Amino acid sequence: MKEIIQKLHKLNDLDIELQSIRKDLDRIPKELAAKEEEPKLLKEQIEKRKAEIIKLKMEADAMELEIKAGMEALKRYASQLNVLRTSKEFEAVKRQMEAQRGWNSENEDKALALLGQAEVKQKESDGLSAKLAEVEAALAIERARVQKDVGELTAKRDDLLAKRGELSKDVPAKELAIYDRIVVNRGQATAKVNKGFCAACHMKLPPQVHNLALLAKELVTCPSCDRILTPD
Ligand SMILES: [Zn+2]
Structure with missing residues (x-):
């Protein structure tokens, strides 16, 4: 039985390492997936800026048409001035021309303001694109590192599983079942008698349990933490 207990102890070392590798294999791809979110968000922000720029430029174009129409109106008023007979009519057209010049000037200001806003959005978009390139470059390195790490961990896991299979072949089914039950709950399934x-939970063992554990003729578990006690 001493030999079986020693094998279980070795098996437990393998299982603890396996548990740690499984945790890493679970954690590492999740961490990478979280990092993959940043470029997605940046791309969305860039697309939003692009749409805003198109809208602003369309509004500026509409304003330019308005300005052209205003210029045409001014030309028509100017030609009317030549054919008017009374000074009253002349003054009325002059006033209309003044008003039209005012509207034209307002529209020019509006068009300039729209183009200015579009320029600001363009600068924001350029900044976001530069940031995106940076993030993509860092992610490319990260992806390669993760792929390498996952590959190494997977190889190590397979190697440990092969060793585990080899080792557990020599352990009788009854003892292996007891061990398997404890390892699921405890991780560390064996504990030395000290x-x-x-040695695992630091409880004082009842004398009979202590003696049986030292004799190692059967599997003895700690009454407190349920771990398999190993003589030393
Ligand atoms: Zn214990």
């Missing part, structure tokens, strides 16, 4: 105490 001067009458369980």
Whole structure:
């Protein structure tokens, strides 16, 4: 039985390493997936700016048409001035021309303001694109690193699983079942006996349990933490 207990102890070392590798294999791809979110968000922000720029430029174009129409109106008023007979009519057209010049000037200001806003959005979009390129470059390195790490961990896991299979072949089914039940709950499934105490949970062992554990003729578990006690 001593030999079986020693094998279970070795098996437990393998299982603890396997658990740690499985955790890493679960965690590493999740961490990468979280990092993959940043470029997606940046791309969305860039697309939003692009749409805003198109809208602003369309509004500016509409304003330019308005300005052209205003210029045409001014030309028509100017030609009317030549054919008017009374000074009253002349003054009326002059006033209309003044008003039209005012509207034209307002529209020019509006068109300039729209183009200015479009320029600001363009600068924001350029900044976001530069940031995106940076993030993509860092991610490319990260992806390669993760792929390498996952590959190494997977190879190590397979190697440990092969060793585990080899080792557990020599353990009788009954003892293996007891061990498997404990390892699921505890991770560390074995505990050394240390001067009458369980080395894992530090409880003082009842004398009979202590003696049976030292004799190692059967599997003895700690009454407190349920781990398999190993003589030393
Ligand atoms: Zn214990």
